[in-house]
Amino acid sequence: MAAGAPRIFVSHLSGVAVFDPAGDQVGRVRDLVVMLRVGQRPPRLLGLVVELATRRRIFLPMTRVTAIQSGQVITTGVLNVRRFEQRPTERLVFGELLDRRVVLTETGEEVTVLDLSVHQLPARREWEIDRVFVRKGRKGSAFRRAKGEALTVEWTAVTGFSLEEQGQGAENLLATFEQLRPADLANVLHHLSPKRRAEVAAALDDDRLADVLEELPEDDQIEILGKLQEERAADVLEAMDPDDAADLLGELPTDEQERLLSLMQPGDAADMRRLMSYEDRTAGGLMTTEPIVLRPDATVADALARVRNPDLSPALAAQVYVCRPPDETPTGKYLGTVHFQRLLREPPPSLVSSILDSDLQPLDPDADLPAIAGFFATYDMVAAPVVDDSGSLLGAVTVDDVLDHMLPEDWRETEFHLAEEEVATDGS
Known part of the structure; x- marks a missing residue:
């Protein structure tokens, strides 16, 4: 970079893409590493913390940065893919x-x-x-x-x-990362010190913190929840997907579970207790109690309006479940499923009861994980209804919940290791 380059405010570097000389993107800037010096001498900028496509964080020394311009960082192309580990003499700017x-x-x-x-x-x-x-x-x-x-x-x-x-x-740290997806913000929190992690969690609103907690390793979830006031912890649990909240509650001591459940809205607490009554790694234990449920006289237009809800995950928005009243889980008799693609092909005034997929057998709440995985693989599904012996819809299992439980328990903490050998052997 030419001498006399203009100063750059660090907030402008958050999330900036990092490219090699050939123009291929290698990652994004997630933080800057500086070393404080004795007296009033300005800190030296040692390098950048760069997150690769695999979400592995590495250290990029400033000596390997050839340009910072037009919202991008250009490198020499030589990267050390060893995981970044902060040294005692180093400080992270963000x-x-x-x-x-x-x-x-x-x-x-x-x-x-x-x-x-x-x-x-x-x-x-x-x-x-x-x-x-x-x-x-x-x-x-x-x-x-x-x-x-x-x-x-x-x-x-x-x-x-x-x-x-x-x-x-x-x-200001939150403003820097406000555009991050929950999984990426969870990754940021995971790499902060416990003190800083608690401060950032306290500053997030309930919905944002709930989304982030769902993406964190279990130990981080318990640590953060334990540092919140009990009333707020209950509010955050209510904002989480019911199945994820039930999993987190299940890791807490019984007396703490009861205190938090007593602070929740009765309906939400009832959902939590129902989910916690099922064995782990069964359809009942994995399901969410908040799928899209419609009555038989609902129209395709009604269904599409429900599917458009931006708070729904793509898996839950992929289909709606038609049941007789009541239409809150556990519902009246389950009649069938309508897939999103079928909704797009039908006139808006059509009734959902006229386009049901009633041949697909629902999951039993006691179905184990191999049976659930086999169901998804056999029928190419991203979500499946869970129905009890009386024919009532209890909830729905989504493919992301199946993957979460099929991967090793510590997969969120070790995911950076997954591509290590591949990255190391390709000469990057």
Whole structure:
């Protein structure tokens, strides 16, 4: 990169694509690694934490960055695919420096760090942080953004980065990652320190935290839930998919389960208890109690309106289940399934009862995992109804729940290892 390159604010680097010299994308920037130095010397930017397509995080030294321009990072093409491990002398910019409360040296006033800028030193391949974008005034919260003058100052004009805070905020870190999918944000949280992970979880709204919890390893789920106030923990569990919430509750001590269930809405608590009554790795234990259920007199237009719900997973939106009243699980008599593709081919005024797939046998709640997997493979399904002996629809099992339970228990923690040999042997 040419000497005298303009400074770059780190918030503009979050999620930026990283390319090799041939123009092939190798990953995305997830954080920056700096080393704090003695006295007032600006921190040196050591490199970037890059997430590969396999979601494996590696370290890309700045000496292998040839350009940062037009919303992309260009590398020399030589990557060390060893998993990134933070050293004691290193700090993560997004994970540890943003939202920190520091002090303006001249006035002694506390300010909040909103952003940092980096630049390349003239005639060298070394980078450092040179300026800090801060906001004066009281610290904000997850629900109320602090007001006050914002200004950019030299790194030497503030102190406090070397001290570990007890109550570091999270709003700017969350703003940096607000466009991430829940699985990717879960990956970010998994790599934060327990202290920082708790701060970020506390700042997320209930629905967002629920989505992220569903994507985290079990140990992280329990840790985060345990650090929430019980009333909020119950609210988050209610916002989760019922089957995932029941799985998480099942990992807690019995007395803690009962306390949380007593704080939930009666209907949600009843769903949790019903799901927890089934054996693990059975259709009853894997199902969600919130599939799309319609009465026989509903129209295709009604069904399509329900399918359009953006909160539904693609698997649950793939089909609707037609039942006699009541239409909350457990329902009245299950009549059959209507697949999404069939809905698209029929006139909107048509009744769903006229286009049922009634030949497909539903799953028994006691069906075990091999039987469920065989059902999905045989009929090329992404979701399947679960019906009891009385003919009532209890819920639906989706293919993602089947995969979750067929993979090793610690697959979320070890997923970076899955492609290690393949990546190492292809010469990348």
